[in-house]
Amino acid sequence: MVTTDITKPNQNKALVKSLTGGKPDYWLLVLVAVILTLGTVIIYSASFVEAVNTPPDYNSASILFKQITWVVVGLVGLFIGVKVDYHFWRKYSVIAMVGVLALLILVLILPDQFAPSIAGAKRWIFPVGKSVQAQFQPSEFGKLILIIYAAHWLSSKGDKVRKFWYGLFPFAITIGVIIGLVEREPDMGTSLVIGFIGLAMFFVAGANLLHLITGVSLAGSVIYLMTVTSPWRLERFKAYFDPLSDVTTHTAQALLGLGSGGLFGVGLGAGRSKFFWLPTQYTDSIFVVLGEELGLVGTALVVFLFLALAWRGYSIALHAPDGFGRLVAVGVTSYIVFQAFLNIAVVSNLVPFTGIPLPFISYGGSSLAISMTAIGLLLNVSRQQVDNPRILEMALQRELERKQRDLLREQRAAERERREAQQKLHQTVISEQENQDLETARKAWEVRTAQEKAEIAWREQIEIEMARQKSEEQARRDSQRLALKQNLPAVASKSFLDFESQADKPQIGGVKLRKPRRDWAKVYNNLARRNNSTDD
Incomplete structure (x- = not known):
C-alpha cells in the first residue's frame, strides 16, 4: 500500500492509505471481460440465422463482425476512461449536457434520410445516410453524460440538496427534460434507466427521503398515465398479466424459450427460438436465447456476474476519494446493473415488456461502446480509492478550510493595503490641494500687494498733486491779497x-x-x- 498525498508532507503518514496504489480494479475488469466474451459467443449463436438470410452478404458471421468492430471501439473508450483522470471530465459536464440535449432534439426533427423511423421509433442518427452503418443512438450518450453532469451538480451542492427548491426541484427538472425527449422517440426502457440513474445518485448525494418518495410517486403516476393512454403499451400491460393468452406475443415466446432450456439448456447453437420465433433475438431478447441454450445454469451465471459487478462497483463508490468520484461510481454501476436486470425482468415477465439491451451481451453499437466507456470511467475511480474516505474527506475539508482562511487572510491583507494606499493617495491629494491653495493664496497676496503699492503710489501722487494745487492756490490767494492791499486806497x-x-x-x-x-x-x-x- 502507498500513502495518498493530499495534505502537507508531514501529515501524510497519519492519513489514509490507498487501496490500489493507482491500479484499476482488476476484478471488475475480469468480470466485464467474462461477460463480454460470453456475450460475443451468444451473439453469434443468436444472429447467424438472420445473418444468413440477410442480403447482400448472406454471411452467418456478418453481425458478429459488426459486434467485434464495436467491441474495438468500446475498448478505445475504456482505455481513455481508465487513463484520463475522471476529474478532467467535470469541467466539461455542462457543455456535454447541452450537446446531448441538442442531439436528442435533432433525432426528433431530422428528416428520415438522417434519422429514419425504425419499428415506429426515431432513436438513431445516421450521419452520412442510411446506406452506411455508422448510426448512433443519442440516448445512450445521454446516460453517460447525465452521470458526469449529475455527479458534478450534486457534489457541488453539498447538504443543500436536501432543500426542495435548491435540490430536488432543479434536479428533477433536468432529469424530466431528458426523459421527456427520450420518451418522444419513444423509448420507455431508456427512460426508466435514466430515471433510476438519477434516483440512485440523488439518494447517495444525501437527498431528503420525503422528497425522494414524493418524486418517485409522481414519476410512477406519470408512467401509469402514459401506459393507459397508449394503446400499444396497454396491450403490453395486459400481456404481462396473461402472457400465454396469445402465444404469438413477444412475452409468450420469451417465456417458452426460457422454459425449454431446462437446467443445462439444449446446447450452444441448438436453440430454436432464434429461427424467427422470437423477435430481436440478438438484441433485446438475447437473454432468452442464452437461457434456452445454456439453461438455468447459464442464466444464473449471468445474474451472478452482474451481481458481482454491482458489488465491485458499489465498493469502488464506497472508497472513492471524493463526492464527485463516489457519485460517478454509483451512477455507472446503477446504469449497468439496473439495465441488465431490467432486461432480464422483461424477458422473464417480471415487469411489463419494454425494449432494452442487455449490457455487454446484446448486439448494439452505441450501447456497447458507451457501456465500455462507462466501465473505463469506473475503473479510473477505482485507481484512486482510499481505505477510509471519511478521514480523507475530513482532511480535505480541513485543507479546504485552511485554504479559505488563508484566502480570507490574504483578502484582509489586500483590503488593508488597499485602504492604506487610499489613505496615502488621499493624503497626497490633500497635500497637493493645500500646496495649490497656498500657491493660489501667495499669488493672490502678491496681486493684492501690488495693487496696494499701486494704490499707495497713486495716493501719494494725488497728495503731491493736491499739495501742489494747494500751494498754487495759496500763492494765488496771496497774490490776490497783495493786489487787494495795493489797490485798496484807489478803490476806496x-x-x-x-x-x-x-x-x-x-x-x-x-x-x-x-x-x-x-x-x-x-x-x-x-x-x-x-x-x-x-x-x-
Whole structure:
C-alpha cells in the first residue's frame, strides 16, 4: 500500500492509505471481460440465422463482425476512461449536457434520410445516410453524460440538496427534460434507466427521503398515465398479466424459450427460438436465447456476474476519494446493473415488456461502446480509492478550510493595503490641494500687494498733486491779497455814484455788493482786516 498525498508532507503518514496504489480494479475488469466474451459467443449463436438470410452478404458471421468492430471501439473508450483522470471530465459536464440535449432534439426533427423511423421509433442518427452503418443512438450518450453532469451538480451542492427548491426541484427538472425527449422517440426502457440513474445518485448525494418518495410517486403516476393512454403499451400491460393468452406475443415466446432450456439448456447453437420465433433475438431478447441454450445454469451465471459487478462497483463508490468520484461510481454501476436486470425482468415477465439491451451481451453499437466507456470511467475511480474516505474527506475539508482562511487572510491583507494606499493617495491629494491653495493664496497676496503699492503710489501722487494745487492756490490767494492791499486806497477813493447801476455792482473778496455804500474806505478796511485774520 502507498500513502495518498493530499495534505502537507508531514501529515501524510497519519492519513489514509490507498487501496490500489493507482491500479484499476482488476476484478471488475475480469468480470466485464467474462461477460463480454460470453456475450460475443451468444451473439453469434443468436444472429447467424438472420445473418444468413440477410442480403447482400448472406454471411452467418456478418453481425458478429459488426459486434467485434464495436467491441474495438468500446475498448478505445475504456482505455481513455481508465487513463484520463475522471476529474478532467467535470469541467466539461455542462457543455456535454447541452450537446446531448441538442442531439436528442435533432433525432426528433431530422428528416428520415438522417434519422429514419425504425419499428415506429426515431432513436438513431445516421450521419452520412442510411446506406452506411455508422448510426448512433443519442440516448445512450445521454446516460453517460447525465452521470458526469449529475455527479458534478450534486457534489457541488453539498447538504443543500436536501432543500426542495435548491435540490430536488432543479434536479428533477433536468432529469424530466431528458426523459421527456427520450420518451418522444419513444423509448420507455431508456427512460426508466435514466430515471433510476438519477434516483440512485440523488439518494447517495444525501437527498431528503420525503422528497425522494414524493418524486418517485409522481414519476410512477406519470408512467401509469402514459401506459393507459397508449394503446400499444396497454396491450403490453395486459400481456404481462396473461402472457400465454396469445402465444404469438413477444412475452409468450420469451417465456417458452426460457422454459425449454431446462437446467443445462439444449446446447450452444441448438436453440430454436432464434429461427424467427422470437423477435430481436440478438438484441433485446438475447437473454432468452442464452437461457434456452445454456439453461438455468447459464442464466444464473449471468445474474451472478452482474451481481458481482454491482458489488465491485458499489465498493469502488464506497472508497472513492471524493463526492464527485463516489457519485460517478454509483451512477455507472446503477446504469449497468439496473439495465441488465431490467432486461432480464422483461424477458422473464417480471415487469411489463419494454425494449432494452442487455449490457455487454446484446448486439448494439452505441450501447456497447458507451457501456465500455462507462466501465473505463469506473475503473479510473477505482485507481484512486482510499481505505477510509471519511478521514480523507475530513482532511480535505480541513485543507479546504485552511485554504479559505488563508484566502480570507490574504483578502484582509489586500483590503488593508488597499485602504492604506487610499489613505496615502488621499493624503497626497490633500497635500497637493493645500500646496495649490497656498500657491493660489501667495499669488493672490502678491496681486493684492501690488495693487496696494499701486494704490499707495497713486495716493501719494494725488497728495503731491493736491499739495501742489494747494500751494498754487495759496500763492494765488496771496497774490490776490497783495493786489487787494495795493489797490485798496484807489478803490476806496472812488465815488459812490460809480456804483449806482445794479448790473455793474462790484465784487470784493468774492462778495457781491447788494446795496450802495457811502463809506467805501471803511468797507475795504474791514475786508482787509478780516482777510488778514483768516490767513493768520
